Amino acid sequence: MARSDALRTLQKTLTARRNELRKRIHGELAGLRAAANASGDAADAAFDNAGEELASQLAELEAKELAQINIALQKIKQGTYGVCDGCSCKIPVARLSALPYSTLCIKCQRESENDSSFLSDRGIVGWEGVRDYDGDREIRFADLEARLRD
Numbered sequence: 001m002a003r004s005d006a007l008r009t010l011q012k013t014l015t016a017r018r019n020e021l022r023k024r025i026h027g028e029l030a031g032l033r034a035a036a037n038a039s040g041d042a043a044d045a046a047f048d049n050a051g052e053e054l055a056s057q058l059a060e061l062e063a064k065e066l067a068q069i070n071i072a073l074q075k076i077k078q079g080t081y082g083v084c085d086g087c088s089c090k091i092p093v094a095r096l097s098a099l100p101y102s103t104l105c106i107k108c109q110r111e112s113e114n115d116s117s118f119l120s121d122r123g124i125v126g127w128e129g130v131r132d133y134d135g136d137r138e139i140r141f142a143d144l145e146a147r148l149r150d
Contacts (some may be wrong), residue, residue, distance in 0.1 A: 002083075006093045010100045011076050014069050017100075021066045028059040068101040075103075084108050085124050 075081040082091050086108030095102055104112060105126075112118040 004095055007082060010096055014072055014100050018069045021062050025059055025062050037116050072101040086122055
């Protein structure tokens with residue numbers, strides 16, 4: 001299959017996934033609103049809160065995926081889909097098939113995971129690039145309070 005045919009297939013896959021996510025997020029948000037209006041005893045409320053928290057986290061993850069899909073579809077319209085944001089090389093079709101909203105080739109992805117400044121050094125900034133900090137870092141509440149007072 002030629003690269004252009006594969007990219008057209010990926011566009012259809014992205015569009016279908018976007019539509020599915022929109023429906024699911026809409027349903028989850030409607031469920032959260034309905035649960036917020038429900039009443040019951042303390043046990044029901046505790047059970048509902050746990051379910052609401054899980055549904056809220058799932059909706060957040062799906063919203064992030066939806067944002068990445070929208071960026072990929074925008075890149076398709078601009079003609080830049082499948083081009084690595086880090087090195088401007090073509091992202092292999094196999095990688096795009098596995099993760100259709102990839103914006104980095106495998107080499108640049110690995111580099112960004114090993115070097116926290118890799119993306120910012122290349123001017124790649126945005127919510128889609130935000131990751132949790134996974135290093136050891138001591139947080140002192142006194143420092144936070146001092147910043148809030150200033």
